[in-house]
Amino acid sequence: MSSIIRLENIVKKFYIGEPNELEILHGVSLEVKEGEFLSIVGPSGSGKSTLMNLIGVLDRPTSGSYYLDGIDVENAHDNELSDIRNQKIGFVFQTYNLISKTNALRNVELPMLYAGVPKAERRKRAQELLELVEMSDRANHLPEELSGGQKQRVAIARAMANDPAIILADEPTGALDTKTGRLVMDLFHKLNEEQHKTIVLITHSPELAEETDRIISIRDGNIVSEVVKRERQVL
């Protein structure tokens, strides 16, 4: 069984060399297996956002090494990091972050646009993905014309665009009511089970974390507990 994410002794400091130097992560090690549905929980200021940024290669660790799908992220150039984000990671944000003035279909096409996928192929795949999240009938709607749950479904379709190795979801139901939050969570389960997507869910909700295969609790920059709910046999 291969690890899709391997973090080794990750340290992240801010304001390095300044009087207010701050160490947020104190040597975190974590492995995520392919096809796993993992949750990271922790209170505000615990360092989980920083960890998410590092996993999402939006930021680089101060020390330690990170392998994503076998790629050594540490030594990658900025442009290579862009490609890694584009090809390997699907982001789902709490605030959806759909591009305004751009319809659902074009939003889903966006990662493929940066990947250089030809237009016809791009359109076809985007339509398939909207179908997957049951948003086909809203393909030509602008984000402002969609409800929160609908927006998040479009965002999930967008995250799936380049068939990434992992989906990184940062509080995906944080801005939704319980009912629509449930729908979004069901969608993640569906992607995990049917498409065997590796999903990393960052949340502060213990209930949502309970649904996942493994719960990583983080506090004050350290992993404090690890609870395995289900041992998955991954293909």
Add this chain to the structure above:
Amino acid sequence: MLLGENITLAITSLKSNKMRALLTMLGIIIGIAAVIAIFTVGNSLTISIEESLQSMGSNDVYVMVSERSQEHDYSQKLDGAEYAVSDSDAEMTDADYITSEMIQEMYERFDDDIYAINISHSAGRGTAEYKNTKGKVSLTGTTVGYFITSPIDIVAGSMLSQQDYNGQRMSCLVQEDFAKDMFGDVKEAVGKVMDVELEDSNISLTIVGVYKSASASGMGMISFGGSTVYIPLQTAMGITHSKDHFSTIRVSAAVGVDTEQLSKNIKSFYEPYYRNNADFEVTVMTLESMIAMLTSMLDTITMAISIVAGIALLVGGIGVMNIMLVSVTERTREIGTRKALGAKNSSIRAQFIVEAIIICLIGGIIGLILGITAGVILSNYMGYPAMPSIGGIIISLAFSMGIGLFFGYFPANKAAQMNPIDALRYE
């Protein structure tokens, strides 16, 4: 390529904020419109001046007495020669004019090269009267040579004869329209004697011929405030009690003679006469040198106004930069999202540069349309055929895109350099 996508994005972004886009474009619109309008009018003016000069014949050499320029004067002083101190606004005195003797001598000297000498002398403006019918006239004294270089068509009667010239007769040629107004018919006019009241004298002129108005062309025949009446030169001199001297003469070169060479020869011919004249000298010009002078004058004007328009474009460009910076800040989260989705810095930079270029290009096109419209209206108003300058159009469109590129680069680069984490978190 993402270019097509970027153009679509830019247009979408502009559409979503039409008022702001228009206000941003305003500087560019005004700048480009001004440049194009000026180029159009300048171009029309140049072409029609060249055409009207060409119609005067390229064989003519203009000889005129003109004031010495100060620098010229100074340089001559450096030669060590002694001159009287020159007045900047010297009045012409009798001694400064070209005399008949000089002209006669010049004609004899360059007999083979000169086809005709055209001398005219204005005897002033006045009111002609015949049996209580009145009309404004402008009296122009001419030589035979005048009609050789500026031919006219006689529609009734005859040309001024040798006797008219030699005998200083009070004979004249009148314009067709004038004849119709005064006498009812052109044929009626011939042989009639009309009274002309001038500023300080009253004379009677016998009409010997009527010439066709339409043939009026060239500088010498443009009349202000009255129909041109041609009289023999000596008659005109007599009326104004002028001595035998002139400030301007026109020499037509014989066929096959190099006008440039002739103009040089004529210039050196007059040199000795004016060597000791501190204020005046003889200037000789050909059609070519006149065109060159006018063109350089127009170029100078065009240049000056272009600088002003350039400043307008600069200010417009700064406006574009300002609004692009606002746009980048407003869309910080969008930039962060795009980066998270895999956009490279170069893609973000390209997106905003394209947007700035599109703003400027649209502004440029609107400015172009306004400028051509204004230029055509102005040209027509001034009575010239409108000639939009193709070069000017291409240059200004390229220039407006250049402004977009130049002033869009800094904001676009700012967007490209954004840290994705901070950008994503931006509220």
